[in-house]
Amino acid sequence: MNFLIVGAGLSGAVIGRALADAGHKITIVDSRPHVAGNCHTERCAETGVLVHVYGPHIFHTDDAEVWDYVNGFARFLPYRNRVKSTVGGSVYSLPVNLHTINQFFGKTMRPDEARAFIETTQADTTITDPQSFEEQALRFVGRDLYDAFFRGYTEKQWGCAPTELPASILKRLPLRFNYDDNYFNHRFQGMPEQGYTAMVEAILAHDGIDVHLETPFTHEMAKRADHVIWSGPLDAYFGYSLGRLGYRTLDFERFTDTGDYQGCAVMNYGARDVPYTRITEHKHFAPWESHDATVCYREYARSCGPDDIPYYPIRLVEEKALLGEYEALAEAEDGVSFVGRLGTYRYLDMDVTIREALDLVPGLLQRFGTPKSP
Incomplete structure (x- = not known):
C-alpha cells in the first residue's frame, strides 16, 4: 500500500517506520525544511551549543517499551529537569x-x-x-x-x-514535602545525546520511506495515496471550514553570552510585570558537553495567529464545542487517520505521542495487510 504521511514529527516518523518495516511504501511530506517538528534541535554555528529551536523538550516516561524504542534510535544520557x-x-x-x-x-x-x-x-x-x-x-x-x-x-x-x-x-504539577526538586517523577528521564532531530532522522532512515521537506500538503497528493496519516492541525485538513481551533503560540527572543548566563536550564518569571514567562539556557540541556559561550531564549506566550506555529491547544468551552464538530468530520473521513498533538487537538508529551503512534499501527496492518514480515 502507498501511505502518505503529513508531518515528519514524532507521530509521522514512528508510524512511517513501522509501516515501512512491514513492507508498505511511505511518502512523508512536511512544510518545514527539517524533520522532528517542534522537537527539532540544531547546533548553533556561533557557539556550538545544541539548541532546542522551538523551545526545550525533555524526555520522561514510565513506559518501558517507549523508552526502549527511543533508545533504539539514539543514545539517551541522564538528564533531570530542575x-x-x-x-x-x-x-x-x-x-x-x-x-x-x-x-x-x-x-x-x-x-x-x-x-x-x-x-x-x-x-x-x-x-x-x-x-x-x-x-x-x-x-x-x-x-x-x-x-x-x-x-x-x-x-x-x-x-x-x-x-x-x-x-x-x-x-x-506536584507539591512535595521533601527536598526532591526533580520536576518529573517518571522512572526514565533523559536527553538524546545528539538531539531529537538526529533521532528522528534515524527513525526515518529506511529504504521504504521517501521524505519531502519544504513540501506543503495538497489534497491532490491524497488522491495518489491509499491512505493518509495526518499529523497536522485537525482544522487545517478541512480548510478551517468551521472556524479555527484556538492555540497559544510562543515567541523566542534569542541571545548569546559568554560563560554561564543563569546557572540552570530553566528560570521561570512568575511576576506579571515581567513580560516573558521564562528564560531557557540551552547548553544546560546537554550537561555532558562543555561550551565557552551560551545560547538563551526569552519566552513569550500569545494567541496563535493564522501564520504562527501552534504550540498549546486552549481547549476551553468554545474550542471544545468546535472540536466536537471537527471530530465528527474526521470520523466521516474513511481514508485518513488523524494523529498526534495537532491532529487530535490535545497537549501530548513526547512519550504519549510515541505510544499512541505505536498503538495505531496494528490496526492499520490488520486493515491493509502486511506485505512482508518486519
Whole structure:
C-alpha cells in the first residue's frame, strides 16, 4: 500500500517506520525544511551549543517499551529537569517542595510540619470541589504560594484569568514535602545525546520511506495515496471550514553570552510585570558537553495567529464545542487517520505521542495487510 504521511514529527516518523518495516511504501511530506517538528534541535554555528529551536523538550516516561524504542534510535544520557523561579528578588526551586516552602516562609520545617502548615494556615479548605485553576491552586497551596509562583505565570502563558482555566491543568504539577526538586517523577528521564532531530532522522532512515521537506500538503497528493496519516492541525485538513481551533503560540527572543548566563536550564518569571514567562539556557540541556559561550531564549506566550506555529491547544468551552464538530468530520473521513498533538487537538508529551503512534499501527496492518514480515 502507498501511505502518505503529513508531518515528519514524532507521530509521522514512528508510524512511517513501522509501516515501512512491514513492507508498505511511505511518502512523508512536511512544510518545514527539517524533520522532528517542534522537537527539532540544531547546533548553533556561533557557539556550538545544541539548541532546542522551538523551545526545550525533555524526555520522561514510565513506559518501558517507549523508552526502549527511543533508545533504539539514539543514545539517551541522564538528564533531570530542575526548574528555578525568580520571585520577589529571590530564586526558588520548582516544583514547590520542602525547600521552596521553608525558604519562602522563612522556616525550617520538617515534612510533617510543612504538610500541616500548608493545610491549616495556607490552603483554602472551604473549597471542596475545585472547578477552576485558581480554586485548585488555593485549595492546593494557598494564596501566598499561588500568587508567587502560579498566578502571574499562568496569566502570561494562557492569556486569560486563572479563573477561566480548568482545575485539571494544575493537577499535573506536584507539591512535595521533601527536598526532591526533580520536576518529573517518571522512572526514565533523559536527553538524546545528539538531539531529537538526529533521532528522528534515524527513525526515518529506511529504504521504504521517501521524505519531502519544504513540501506543503495538497489534497491532490491524497488522491495518489491509499491512505493518509495526518499529523497536522485537525482544522487545517478541512480548510478551517468551521472556524479555527484556538492555540497559544510562543515567541523566542534569542541571545548569546559568554560563560554561564543563569546557572540552570530553566528560570521561570512568575511576576506579571515581567513580560516573558521564562528564560531557557540551552547548553544546560546537554550537561555532558562543555561550551565557552551560551545560547538563551526569552519566552513569550500569545494567541496563535493564522501564520504562527501552534504550540498549546486552549481547549476551553468554545474550542471544545468546535472540536466536537471537527471530530465528527474526521470520523466521516474513511481514508485518513488523524494523529498526534495537532491532529487530535490535545497537549501530548513526547512519550504519549510515541505510544499512541505505536498503538495505531496494528490496526492499520490488520486493515491493509502486511506485505512482508518486519
